[in-house]
Amino acid sequence: xxxxxxxxxxxxxxxxxxxxxxxxxxxxxxxxxxxxxxxxxxxxxxxxxxxxxxxxxxxxxxxxxxxxxxxxxxxxxxxxxxxxxxxxxxxxxxxxxxxxxxxxxxxxxxxxxxxxxxxxxxxxxxxxxxxxxxxxxxxxxxxxxxxxxxxxxxxxxxxxxxxxxxxxxxxxxxxxxxxxxxxxxxxxxxxxxxxxxx
Amino acid sequence: xxxxxxxxxxxxxxxxxxxxxxxxxxxxxxxxxxxxxxxxxxxxxxxxxxxxxxxxxxxxxxxxxxxxxxxxxxxxxxxxxxxxxxxxxxxxxx
Numbered sequence: 001x002x003x004x005x006x007x008x009x010x011x012x013x014x015x016x017x018x019x020x021x022x023x024x025x026x027x028x029x030x031x032x033x034x035x036x037x038x039x040x041x042x043x044x045x046x047x048x049x050x051x052x053x054x055x056x057x058x059x060x061x062x063x064x065x066x067x068x069x070x071x072x073x074x075x076x077x078x079x080x081x082x083x084x085x086x087x088x089x090x091x092x093x094x095x096x097x098x099x100x101x102x103x104x105x106x107x108x109x110x111x112x113x114x115x116x117x118x119x120x121x122x123x124x125x126x127x128x129x130x131x132x133x134x135x136x137x138x139x140x141x142x143x144x145x146x147x148x149x150x151x152x153x154x155x156x157x158x159x160x161x162x163x164x165x166x167x168x169x170x171x172x173x174x175x176x177x178x179x180x181x182x183x184x185x186x187x188x189x190x191x192x193x194x195x196x197x198x
Numbered sequence: 199x200x201x202x203x204x205x206x207x208x209x210x211x212x213x214x215x216x217x218x219x220x221x222x223x224x225x226x227x228x229x230x231x232x233x234x235x236x237x238x239x240x241x242x243x244x245x246x247x248x249x250x251x252x253x254x255x256x257x258x259x260x261x262x263x264x265x266x267x268x269x270x271x272x273x274x275x276x277x278x279x280x281x282x283x284x285x286x287x288x289x290x291x292x
Binding site: 067178 | 290
């Protein structure tokens with residue numbers, strides 16, 4: 001007996017959810033652009049404290065992970081399960097490396113006394129408080145999305161192993177990929193706005 | 199339609215797009231080393247927009263989806279851009 005299945009509806013639902021995610025970050029970008037306009041000097045100086053090398057490295061890691069999960073779907077649809085699983089595994093590892101870099105980055109700032117509500121930051125003035133407040137909130141929310149994405153991909157890996165997701169029924173894989181690409185998409189805008197201010 | 203629905207993007211296509219995306223990232227980093235004043239942020243945003251177009255069209259498969267998906271995503275992107283422009287112009291001409 002065939003169970004009713006509607007892959008297009010499933011994908012449409014995922015896209016609608018992703019649109020709300022875009023609006024969520026879009027709102028934050030509005031806040032960012034307004035505060036940056038009002039405190040451009042402080043934003044420029046504060047941005048110099050972020051490490052452009054780590055930022056660039058993390059961007060490349062995330063772009064690569066997006067590529068591997070996209071390739072994984074191709075592998076699955078070509079019925080090459082082992083390769084699909086390998087590529088998903090690489091995606092998860094790249095996601096974890098991204099988070100590890102973020103941990104070192106945040107740790108570096110927090111040890112220097114720069115974190116929301118800190119005395120050091122309060123003494124440096126309003127613009128710096130806003131810049132680092134937005135930095136922690138936006139990259140933090142983004143990192144949260146990475147964690148959710150990794151859990152999502154983890155489920156897909158289990159389902160592929162159990163053959164619940166396969167070359168005929170791959171919409172769950174496709175949706176996890178869409179979510180992961182959205183995380184990549186947001187980082188594409190976060191990176192120049194926080195790391196590449198001159 | 200069925201043909202489009204069953205479209206499987208080859209590995210090589212993804213690798214090409216990845217190469218372009220990394221190249222654009224490095225271009226964006228290099229561009230900030232040159233002093234261009236207010237233009238810097240626009241160049242960075244234009245490069246980011248080009249990158250996001252590649253990600254949505256190829257990685258997210260939008261190029262091969264129906265027009266409805268494309269219109270939805272373009273609509274939301276336009277909405278965000280408009281809200282930012284309207285808000286900033288309000289501050290600029292206040």
